[in-house]
Amino acid sequence: MSGAKRLLEEIAVMAIVQLGREPYRSLIKRIVGSEYVCVDEETYKQLIVREVVNRVSVDVTFAFPPYNNHTVREVKEKALKILRKCLERDRRIYLV
């Protein structure tokens, strides 16, 4: 498995773990309970993880040779920031 693919998997695991912790856990329960969301909690989490993974996929590629434009730590920090932004966005959109 390439370094980039392994890092994407690590980010997916990191995101799913974060989503199971507070304050995200309670927020997700509220969002999924909204009349505007029709998927269950598990599917909702998968969609968020998918967004995060897609949005860092280019950075992940450039974190490895021959590019080495970012460090793995920087990419993971960016992923966590995107995760937070996705949840904040959904809070604004679905919990009105």
Next chain:
Amino acid sequence: MVSAYPKFFLFKFRPSSHSEDFTLIATYSSSEKAAVVEETLKRFLEDMEEHPDDYDTDWDPDDARVFKRGNEVWFNVYTAGYLDDVESAILKGKPEKVECYRDYQELTVRVKVPAGLTPEVAVLIGDKDEAEAIRWLTENCGKPKVVENGGDDELLEWMYCGDGIYDDYENKLYLGGIEFDLNKHRNWEVEWF
């Protein structure tokens, strides 16, 4: 156990240097469900206007169109593939299916043939390009409707909707690997809605 990796990938939108007109059509189980998703997407665009830094897109919310048609929700924008968050919002409404088109077109394609000819026979009397075009249209749009045209002619008519296949500037159809020039085939016409 919670799966650590996303289990579904409807489309893989890869941002590229080349922008295209994307149309997403999501079908829901009822018109009411579609109305809820339409409202959500409109709110999504408003939020994008207010918090642009929270979105990873190359398009302006003012340039996107959202509308409902029965139990379908349509989303259209010109982009290099930055649609992940839109798709995510569509999927949260639990659609029955989602289709994605590039340069979406709804066309009526007609060919004038002697009355009484079936498409199978029409293939035999046209030139090679016409035969290929009739074959492609019948395979992709179904059997043509036969329309009376007065006199000794009839029209074979196909309704097409999907990725862009018609260049109105060149007046050419791109049917799979075939470039069909309507300027050289005056018995053919395309109506574009």
